[in-house]
Amino acid sequence: MAHAHLPTTEAAVTAIREVAAEFGLSLSVTDDIGADRTSRRTSAPLFTVLDPDGSLPHEAFVDLAGPPSVSVRLFPEDDAKITVEGVEFHDVPRDSVPSFLRSVYGGLAFTKGRLFPPGHWLVVPLPCDETCKEPVPAPALTPWLSGRTRR
Structure with a gap:
């Protein structure tokens, strides 16, 4: 099964909504649009909307109902940080x-x-x-994580 190409943050949010519907999950989405609003553009001057190349950066934060508790931060640079029960997967x-x-x-x-x-x-x-694959932060596994342990 090949990955679907998700050219924009909005396309990725739509794909996440489809997965949530598939598994009967509720979700909330927060959008940050503009260079002065996205997390990786903190050095952009206030009220600067466009990147130097003229593009409009769009970042989204998606919180999915659990269990497990999952959040996804979609970045304009075609990657995401996914957090599952406190375990962070960077640069997905x-x-x-x-x-x-x-x-x-x-x-x-x-x-x-x-x-x-x-x-x-x-x-x-x-x-x-x-x-x-990412390490589970100490000290303890959540019930969801401990229920998925393999030797």
């Missing part, structure tokens, strides 16, 4: 966001623990044998 390609969410809500994501050094990782499989 925008085109991979829908399949990432389907993996999480479809039961494919799992945690993997190890004794030494101690810790747990949240692993989210994506199509084409790709995976996203």
Whole structure:
């Protein structure tokens, strides 16, 4: 299954809405539009709307109902930060966001623990044998994360 190309932040939000509908989830969306409003443009002068190249940056924050608790921040640079139960996945390609969410809500994501050094990782499989993997912050796993542990 190939990734759908999501050329804009709005296209990505629409794709996330489709995933939410597929899994019966409610969501809220907050849009930040303009260079002076987006998080990666903090150095832009106040009331500066366009980037130097003349484009209008658009960032969105999507909060999905859980369990698990998931939020997605879509950046104008074609990437996203997805947080699942407090575990942050930085630099997820925008085109991979829908399949990432389907993996999480479809039961494919799992945690993997190890004794030494101690810790747990949240692993989210994506199509084409790709995976996203991030450490679970200490001290404890949430009930959702601990319910997905594999050895």
